[in-house]
Amino acid sequence: MTETMSPSAPAAAAGLEAGECCSPPASRPPLDAEAAATLAARFKALADPNRLRLLSLVAAGEDAEACVCDLTEPLGLGQPTVSHHLRILVDAGFLTREKRGVWAYYSVVPEALADVAARLTGPLGSAR
Numbered sequence: 001m002t003e004t005m006s007p008s009a010p011a012a013a014a015g016l017e018a019g020e021c022c023s024p025p026a027s028r029p030p031l032d033a034e035a036a037a038t039l040a041a042r043f044k045a046l047a048d049p050n051r052l053r054l055l056s057l058v059a060a061g062e063d064a065e066a067c068v069c070d071l072t073e074p075l076g077l078g079q080p081t082v083s084h085h086l087r088i089l090v091d092a093g094f095l096t097r098e099k100r101g102v103w104a105y106y107s108v109v110p111e112a113l114a115d116v117a118a119r120l121t122g123p124l125g126s127a128r
Contacts, residue, residue: 031119039119045092046116050075051085055094058106065107067100 031039046052057074058066072082086106089095094112098105 042092042116045088054085059108065105068104
């Protein structure tokens with residue numbers, strides 16, 4: 001004869017009351033819809049190989065900055081395309097832009113990548 005288990009038998013076997021969940025309580029709140037949308041937009045800005053290379057090139061520059069004139073050749077892209085990618089990185093908060101004469105200089109926002117990582121791994125606040 002086979003023994004049948006009641007629906008609450010697994011919970012009882014785990015030392016839980018019937019209907020009690022076995023997951024530990026959340027140590028931090030999950031992303032709300034607004035924060036998730038903001039974070040997704042920032043990830044989208046990084047989700048292009050040329051933009052990742054641009055961010056890396058700027059970060060590798062002296063004082064973590066670079067002139068747009070120095071960024072077209074390493075990528076093998078035209079200036080309008082490079083400027084488009086740089087604008088996306090600026091809009092996402094990863095770079096800042098400063099006009100010096102006829103050239104634009106881009107600088108890395110040091111806390112930008114740490115902020116993205118913290119939103120997934122650390123205490124979360126409201127979307128920025």
